[in-house]
Amino acid sequence: MSKPPLVPFATPGIGHALHIWQNPLKFFSAAARTAPLSRIKIGWKDACLVSNHELLYQILVPDAKKYDKGIQYERARAMLGNGVLLAEGDFHFRQRRLMQPMFNKPSVNDYINAMHTYSTAMVDSWADRDVVELYPEFYRLATQVVIDTLFSTKMSHQDVELVRRQMPIVIAGIEKRGALPPKLFDTIPTRENRAFYAAISDLRRLGDRLVDERLGMSRGSRSHTDLMDVLTETDDAVTRRDNDRAQILNEFLTFLTAGSETTPSAIAWSCYLLGRHPEIQEQVRDEVAGFDSGSSDVTAILKLPLLQAVVKEALRLYPPVWALGRRTIQPTVLGGYALPTGTQVFYSVYSVQRDRDVYDAPNEFRPQRWIDDAKKYPRTAFLPFGAGIRNCIGEHFAWIEISIAIVNILQRYELSLQPGQTVPPAAMGALVPGNLPMRLRRLVSR
Ligand code: HEM
Secondary structure (H helix, E strand, O other): OOOOOEOOOOEOOOEOHHHHHHOHHHHHHHHOOOOOEEEEEEOOEEEEEEOOHHHHHHHHOOOHHHEEOOHHHHHHHHHHOOOOOOOOHHHHHHHHHHHHHHHOHHHHHHHHHHHHHHHHHHHHHOOOOOEEEHHHHHHHHHHHHHHHHHHOOOOOHHHHHHHHHHHHHHHHHHHHHHOOOOOOHHHOOOHHHHHHHHHHHHHHHHHHHHHHHHHOOOHHHOOOOOHHHHHHOOOOHHHHHHOOHHHHHHHHHHHHHHHHOOHHHHHHHHHHHHHHOHHHHHHHHHHHOOOOOOOOOHHHHHHOHHHHHHHHHHHHHOOOOOEEEEEEOOOEEEOOEEEOOOOEEEEEHHHHOOOOOOOOOOOOOOOOHHHHOHHHOOHHHOOOOOOHHHOOOOHHHHHHHHHHHHHHHHHHEEEEOOOOOOOOEEEEOEEEEOOOEEEEEEOOOO
16 A cells, blocks of 8 residues: 655655644645645654545544544643543543543533623623624633633632633644654744743643642532542542542643633634624524523523524534544554554544535535534534544533523624624634624613
8 A cells, every 4th residue: 555645845854844833724724635635744754634524533433542642632741741631541531431420411500500600791791892802701701611610719810811821822832843843843942932831831830729729628618519529539549549639730731721722712703603694693693582591401502403503513614623633553544545553643623624525615604504404414524522532521511601602692792793804713723713803782682
């Protein structure tokens, strides 16, 4: 078996690293046109790029055990240690099994009050403003929600701002380092490198303090069993040994990162698309009129068809976790090519979810497709939360959080963009709208 076709424009010595560094989204989207499985060069080393949904699904589900998480994730260890996102093998399995109940429906019901309260406070704070820069608002919301619900800790304004300032530096740094020849970049004392390591130190220090504060709380001060209880109170000796103080900090930082870097993007893109499509916005507003997003049975929110279709279509067009990777840990065959052990495989969920062989009008916002034609689309072609044993543990949490926020917004405001305003996606780790000033018109209650 020969090698997969090489994506054009590799530069001798650095390969495609510069293209990826400069504009990863553009590079991955252009490279997707080379072949469903193509080859790129990171420095002098070959890596693969998967742009086809069936091959991606094969990696994530049936062949999952043939891969580890690979180079991008290795770069994240300085921040997240061996938290559940990066853990491998039996250790991952034990941590995931321990935590899973906190993300099942009954537990997520315990988080609804906090999700509703923070998102109501957010929309109330916009009352006197005509234009709001939305993304930072959603970032604060998601950060407070994830730490309050899972660790019963109310973050101060300063702490939230520190996360908002430093976390994107860390995430973008990890992403870029994943596409560079190992170690080369880290050894040069650039301003960017110093900022990256300073941001990691700040966030780990913050996490350390918040973990101490949480561990010092009395049981009676919490409204529900939280993730920290689960990590610290297990009867199982092996799991207790696994979750020493250092590992608890790793898990805290893992959830801080995973919770704050993803849902803001999904809420923001949903609002952007509704701002661009006022007629759909009006239909969703009619659907959510009178819905009580603070009620304890808020799972009914997941049955509001148009709202869910809008969020799904936003996640298809702008998947927050838009590109990821894996690495083979044994000789593996993929797409008819033999991949030796240690082959790095990148994949672009963004390209897969805009594949014109799967989706008609793939670049258009058509939420109705998920109502009229949902069965037409293979589930392997919609993977914003990943799939298989490493899928997103927070998927249900995220759907509820995103839906509550959008309901609260649409019940109070009409959203519109400035005339002619378009917002190109920026791949800053997560796929985020760079600037998203949105005009708000306060609605009289209906
Ligand atoms: C729209 C929101 C979200 C998106 C698009 C998203 C996406 C993803 C994806 C694609 C993965 C799999 C990564 C891989 O295969 O390598 C993942 C894993 C994970 N997510 Fe999310 N996520 C979201 C929200 C959340 C939230 C709110 C939390 C926590 C409350 C969370 C916690 C995690 C954790 C801990 C993992 C690692 C799971 C494991 O490896 O067992 N995510 N997420």
